[in-house]
Each structure stands twice: as C-alpha cells, then as structure tokens.
Amino acid sequence: MAMKFSTFRRHIREGTKNIVRNSWMTVASVGAVTTTLVLVAAFLILILNLNQVVDNIENDVEVRVYIDLQAEEEEIEELGDQIAGLNNVESFYFQSKEEELEMLIEDLGEDGEAWELFEQDNPLNNVYVVNTERAEDLSGVASRIETFENIEDVSYRSDVVDRLLDFNQYARIIGGVFVAALLFTAIFLISNTIKMTITARSTEISIMKLVGAKNNFIRWPFFVEGTLTGVLGTIIPIGLVLGGYHYLYTNLNDRIDFPFIELLPWDPFAWQLSLMLLGIGAFIGIWGSVMSVRKFLKV
Amino acid sequence: MIEMKNVHKVYKNGVTALNGVDTFIDAGEFVYVVGPSGAGKTSFIKMMYREESPTKGNVYINSVDVASIKERKVPLLRRSVGVIFQDFKLLSKLTVYENVAFALEVIEENPKKIRKRVMEVLDRVGLKHKARFIPDQLSGGEQQRVAIARAIANNPKIVIADEPTGNLDPETSWEIMRLFEEISASGTTLVMATHSQDIVNKMRKRVIAMENGKIVRDEHRGEYGYEV
Ligand SMILES: Nc1ncnc2c1ncn2[C@@H]1O[C@H](COP(=O)(O)OP(=O)(O)O)[C@@H](O)[C@H]1O
Numbered sequence: 461m462a463m464k465f466s467t468f469r470r471h472i473r474e475g476t477k478n479i480v481r482n483s484w485m486t487v488a489s490v491g492a493v494t495t496t497l498v499l500v501a502a503f504l505i506l507i508l509n510l511n512q513v514v515d516n517i518e519n520d521v522e523v524r525v526y527i528d529l530q531a532e533e534e535e536i537e538e539l540g541d542q543i544a545g546l547n548n549v550e551s552f553y554f555q556s557k558e559e560e561l562e563m564l565i566e567d568l569g570e571d572g573e574a575w576e577l578f579e580q581d582n583p584l585n586n587v588y589v590v591n592t593e594r595a596e597d598l599s600g601v602a603s604r605i606e607t608f609e610n611i612e613d614v615s616y617r618s619d620v621v622d623r624l625l626d627f628n629q630y631a632r633i634i635g636g637v638f639v640a641a642l643l644f645t646a647i648f649l650i651s652n653t654i655k656m657t658i659t660a661r662s663t664e665i666s667i668m669k670l671v672g673a674k675n676n677f678i679r680w681p682f683f684v685e686g687t688l689t690g691v692l693g694t695i696i697p698i699g700l701v702l703g704g705y706h707y708l709y710t711n712l713n714d715r716i717d718f719p720f721i722e723l724l725p726w727d728p729f730a731w732q733l734s735l736m737l738l739g740i741g742a743f744i745g746i747w748g749s750v751m752s753v754r755k756f757l758k759v
Numbered sequence: 760m761i762e763m764k765n766v767h768k769v770y771k772n773g774v775t776a777l778n779g780v781d782t783f784i785d786a787g788e789f790v791y792v793v794g795p796s797g798a799g800k801t802s803f804i805k806m807m808y809r810e811e812s813p814t815k816g817n818v819y820i821n822s823v824d825v826a827s828i829k830e831r832k833v834p835l836l837r838r839s840v841g842v843i844f845q846d847f848k849l850l851s852k853l854t855v856y857e858n859v860a861f862a863l864e865v866i867e868e869n870p871k872k873i874r875k876r877v878m879e880v881l882d883r884v885g886l887k888h889k890a891r892f893i894p895d896q897l898s899g900g901e902q903q904r905v906a907i908a909r910a911i912a913n914n915p916k917i918v919i920a921d922e923p924t925g926n927l928d929p930e931t932s933w934e935i936m937r938l939f940e941e942i943s944a945s946g947t948t949l950v951m952a953t954h955s956q957d958i959v960n961k962m963r964k965r966v967i968a969m970e971n972g973k974i975v976r977d978e979h980r981g982e983y984g985y986e987v
Pocket residue numbers: 770771772774775776794795796797798799800801802803
C-alpha cells in the first residue's frame with residue numbers, strides 16, 4: 461500500500477523534530493560525522509594534490525631518441541612506426557635538428573648566440589620525443605627503443621624518474637596508513653554513537669510497535685533524522701574546506717617555486733570536494749540510522 | 760470478542776506461565792483478572808495483543824486466530840486493541856498531544872481528523888489543557904489518562920489494561936476507574952488485570968481468578984477473593 465502524502469509529511473516533520481527532541485544525541489552524532497569528515501577532507505586534499513603533482517611530473521618526463529645522422533628519410537619513418545607499435549607509449553613526436561638547435565639557442569639565452577654559428581653546419585641529431593603512459597614505463601620503453609636500428613642514443617632523466625617513483629611509493633604507504641586510521645576512527649566514532657542511540661531508542665521503538673506502528677512507519681523518521689544529522693555534520697567540514705583551502709591556495713601556491721608543484725585550483729576543487737563531503741555525510745547519517753533501528757525491527 | 764482454547768505458554772527459560780486456559784469474553788464485557796503475583800495474568804493478557812504467542816492452543820480476537828497471523832499483520836491487530844500498562848509506556852520526548860496523535864498517525868488518518876479526534880479524547884480524559892506538556896511534567900494519574908486517551912483514540916472494540924492503577928494512589932485510581940467505566944459503558948470490551956481488592960469489590964464486574972497458569976474461578980459480579 462502506498463504511503464499517503466500526509467503521512468510522508470508527517471515523517472519529515474517527526475524526523476526533523478527528533479533532531480531537537482534528542483538534542484544531546486544529535487550533538488554526539490553530528491560531532492562524530494564532523495570529526496570523520498574533517499579527516500576525510502584533509503586526506504582528500506592531501507592525496508588529490510599529490511596525485512596532481514605526480515601527474516605533472518609524469519607529463520614532463522620523456523624519452524629522447526637521438527636518430528643516427530646517417531639515417532635516410534624512410535629509415536626515420538620506419539623508426540617512427542616501430543615506436544608507435546610499442547606498448548605503454550602514450551604519444552611521441554618528431555623534432556628535426558633545426559628545431560632542436562632553435563630550442564637550444566632559446567634555452568641558453570645570451571650564451572646561445574654562440575650556437576647561431578652552427579646554423580649552417582648543424583651538429584645536432586634529429587630526435588623522437590616519446591611520452592609514456594606512466595613514469596615507471598620509461599626505462600622499459602627506452603631499453604626497447606635502444607634495440608632498434610638507426611639510433612645514436614636514447615636518454616631520459618633517470619634521476620627525476622627514480623625520485624618520482626620513490627615519492628609515489630611513500631605517498632602510497634602514507635596514504636594507506638592515513639586511510640586505515642581514518643576508517644578506524646570513523647567506525648569507532650560512528651558505531652559508538654549508534655550504540656548510544658540504540659539503547660536510548662529501544663524503549664521508544666517498542667512502544668511504537670505496541671501502538672500498532674508498522675516497521676516502515678518507525679523507520680522513516682529515523683531515516684530523515686539520520687540524513688539531517690549527517691548533513692548537519694558536513695557544515696563545519698565544508699566551511700573548513702571552502703575557507704581553509706582558499707587560504708592554503710592563495711598563501712602556499714605563490715611560495716612554492718617548483719615547476720611541477722601547483723595546488724589544484726580552489727574553484728572548482730573546493731566546490732567539488734564540498735559536494736562530495738555532503739554526499740558522504742548524508743550517507744553516513746542514513747547508514748547509521750538504518751543500522752540503529754534495524755535491530756529492533758527484527759522480530 | 761475474545762476467546763481462548765486450551766492455551767499454554769511455556770517461556771524459553773522453561774517456566775510455564777499458562778497451563779491450559781479456556782475462556783470466552785463477549786463483546787462489551789468488563790472483566791477483572793485477579794490472582795497472586797506470578798499467576799499468569801500478564802501472560803494471559805499478552806496473548807490478546809500478540810506480545811507473546813501461545814506455545815499451544817488458540818487465541819481468537821474478533822474471530823481472528825492471532826496465534827497464527829503473520830508478523831506483518833501484528834500491527835493491524837494492535838490497532839484494533841487498545842493496551843494500557845502499569846508504567847504508562849508513553850513516548851517520553853513527545854507531548855501529550857503528540858503521544859495521542861501517534862496512534863492515529865499509524866493508521867494514516869487524515870491530519871484534520873487527527874487534530875479533531877486528539878482534542879476530543881484529551882477532553883474526555885480531562886487533559887485538554889495539558890496537551891503541550893511532556894509526560895515528565897505530569898503526575899502519574901495524568902500520564903495514565905494520556906495512555907488511556909491514546910488507547911481509545913481510534914475507537915478500538917477491545918481495551919486491555921495490565922494493572923493500570925498499580926502505580927497510583929487510591930484516590931487517583933478511582934478517577935482512572937471512572938474513566939474505564941465510561942469506556943465500558945460505550946460498548947467497548949474491557950479486560951483489566953488488577954491487584955486492587957478495593958476496586959474489584961466495590962465496582963462489581965466479572966472476575967477471572969488465576970493461579971499457577973490456570974483459571975480457578977470465573978464469576979459475574981465476583982469478589983477479589985484473596986487476602987491482601
Ligand atoms: N518473558 C518471560 N520469560 C520467562 N518467564 C516469564 C516471562 N514473563 C513471565 N514469566 C514467568 O511466568 C510466570 C507468570 O508471569 P506473569 O504472567 O507475569 O504473572 P502475573 O502477571 O500474574 O504476575 C512467572 O513465573 C514469571 O516469572
């Protein structure tokens with residue numbers, strides 16, 4: 461039988477009133493959700509930004525394939541096809557020795573002027589610049605290219621790559637520890653709150669059943685109350701994200717001089733994160749309330 | 760109408776609370792259930808709103824065998840039987856008004872009718888002026904009157920009370936009994952377990968006396984019959 465609209469309204473009303481009626485319990489539950497979400501937000505800000513840094517660096521590292529000076533045009537094309545056929549190659553492009561020289565001159569600035577002399581008799585190689593899908597693929601791709609014909613040299617910045625891979629490893633371990641701590645805290649806080657709610661509410665639920673309330677009738681206001689509790693628990697974390705990240709972004713970003721390290725822009729990152737927190741908060745609230753009534757609705 | 764046929768109740772711990780109970784209570788009757796503590800009065804009453812199911816035998820409430828109805832249908836039974844307890848069992852965070860309204864909200868009565876009916880029954884138990892109070896702000900007698908208002912709110916044919924005056928002083932008890940008399944006078948079947956010799960002897964009704972899980976006496980206009 462479908463619920464009457466007036467009954468639906470009643471459930472919303474009662475669920476909302478319960479927030480006030482059970483004020484100390486609301487404070488405890490909202491506190492648990494708030495703490496959890498502040499941790500979640502801190503973790504996400506950290507990990508997503510790290511991810512971004514790693515991405516930036518990965519995009520910067522490349523394999524440079526120096527093509528033999530004696531190579532014919534067809535041979536160069538054939539080499540290109542071979543590179544295209546490799547696994548884990550994201551993209552690659554050809555750069556002629558003239559372009560190489562131009563870049564060199566540009567990079568060196570004043571000192572580069574000396575190189576202009578070589579424009580007539582360019583000693584540089586034509587190159588293929590290869591980007592891999594991930595940084596850890598670089599050495600594999602490089603060593604396979606080395607086996608191809610018409611190559612003078614293959615190089616990549618192994619120091620950067622090694623450090624990046626190390627960094628990735630640490631980030632993963634730290635992230636794992638963080639997630640474990642976070643889950644532990646969240647489960648502890650929330651299950652404790654639910655236990656408290658259960659004891660406080662068991663009499664209430666049994667009375668409702670004595671008066672002839674069906675299980676769903678009892679469940680609905682709890683569901684509403686849980687959702688609201690979860691959402692109330694997102695207010696402080698969202699405030700912190702919007703305000704705190706703004707502070708971080710404006711103050712920290714200018715001070716970091718590394719080319720790779722750049723924080724995710726406040727807009728839209730902070731908004732997206734806030735929306736996510738809202739979802740997680742509502743979910744935790746609903747899940748908690750469903751868990752706390754379930755036991756008593758069983759026969 | 761309430762009928763029990765050879766009802767036995769053995770609890771999980773092995774205690775036999777009802778040991779072959781047969782009885783018939785007609786529509787509109789007013790029945791006291793008396794007997795020493797542990798005689799099985801509460802168990803007898805719990806059979807009537809399926810708080811407990813019989814281990815053996817049948818319990819008919821308005822011709823429906825409640826021992827065999829599905830768990831899902833129990834709420835429907837509870838709505839046709841108003842139940843009143845010694846400890847009132849009011850929802851402590853809800854106001855008097857909200858407590859009574861609850862019984863009507865569960866049957867999805869329309870909100871206008873709920874408002875009207877709640878005030879009507881509160882008026883009937885003399886608590887209209889305390890509609891906004893919460894149970895803690897009321898005396899025991901007043902709380903029991905709220906429970907009565909809730910029990911009769913959707914006009915059940917049967918009202919059951921388990922020692923409703925057990926926590927109340929004699930004077931307040933009589934006020935409650937006058938309410939029960941009124942409810943009975945309107946045609947409602949009333950079953951009431953009690954320890955009050957005074958009430959049973961002064962307000963003469965049918966008396967079912969229990970001992971050791973059995974009905975040992977059943978007489979109209981009976982006496983309490985035990986020393987206190
Ligand atoms: N839920 C229960 N579990 C086990 N034993 C019970 C339970 N309820 C009542 N009893 C036992 O059943 C017997 C009858 O109890 P009850 O029906 O409450 O009697 P009364 O209401 O007349 O005092 C007592 O011995 C009591 O201890």
